[in-house]
Amino acid sequence: MVDFTLWDIVRNLLLAARWTVALSLIAFVGGGLVGLLLLVARVGRWPGAAGLVAGYVQLFQGTPLLMQLFLAYFGLPLLGVQISPWTAAALALTLYASAFLTEIWRGCVEAIPKGQWEAAQSLALSFGEQMRHVIGPQALRIAVAPTVGFLVQVVKGTALASVIGFIELTKAGTMIANATFAPFTVYACVALMYFLLCFPISAWSRRLERRLSLGR
């Protein structure tokens, strides 16, 4: 019987944590890009777009992320696309993040007083110019704190990718627990690592929020 030291466990978990970080970044950046497109579609005055985006948001916020992962993993092969757990997880988490981010940002855009839109219009700015020079910068200021806060949710969401077989922190924890017969230690270490990843981001988001409320 092989003996595992605590360092063996921690070292292997740290190696797997790289994938948690990578998947989080992909989902966050990809979700941000898709979310931005959805936001433009929603606040731009295209007929029907607002309702469609609202339905999209409702769909992702009203169903479990786990089911979304399963659907990406089992659904795409039906279309003839061979898909790895890695791609399925990245895709599902990106769409999930885009729905939440677009909803957060919509709130920020709607918080900008109507007068600002009207002032920009009266200067004969086009919709793109209004967004870029008048509404965007102001909305961005209030959007930073909740967006950073949502990053925590993305990091925690990546833990579910373990269920479709993507080897990140949680899946590695399960595998190591099965090999070492020390589930208590292993899962405690896994939880601690998530905490070390997420707590600084939460604290940062809170600080941003406080600074914003002081600035008013």
Add this chain to the structure above:
Amino acid sequence: MIDLDFGAVLAQWPLLLKGVAFTAGLTLVSAVVGVALGVACAWARAWGPRALAWGVAAYVELIRNTPFIVQLFFIFFGLPGLGLRLSPEAASVLAMVINLGAYAAEIVRAGVESTPRGQVEAGVSLALSRAQVFLHVVLPPALARVWPALVSQIVIVMLGSAVCGQIATQELSYFANLIQSRNFRAFESYIVATLLYLALAVALRRLLNWAGPRWLFGR
């Protein structure tokens, strides 16, 4: 061409119904106990002794910064190492209560702390004890103020409970898994389960929006 067969999944409706009922029951129990735990924690953080407030703050941060699935696995697979062996159902309820308790604590605390000082002083001047002031003067309007946030959190916990199927708790996602392992209709099975979750989320939101004002904080 994609060939979908929903009939094979829907033919298993008794299993799906059982799963929906179990998920609903799991959520109901966790919501009641979890919100109660959240209220107790909010009291401890806003009004309690310093040491207790610190302990609660640590609990809240620890839970809010770790994934639910890890909390569940820690309780179900980790705790037997300390001699505490729980059934899948008990572990699921415990994990959901602990999870919801931490989020509810923060939400309720925001409501409690926004209570004007004068209301507390008015309560004290009527010779109410501190506990009576909290329960009858501070808490009801605080809950009314934060109820929408609390409802959203309960819905999130309900959706999160899909993970409990991974430790063989027989809720909705567990049966979706079981059905697809019998007829190999994975995509159809998960689509049906997903739509059932969506319906549950909408129904739960309606129910709580109706029940809160009626029973919890009057009018």
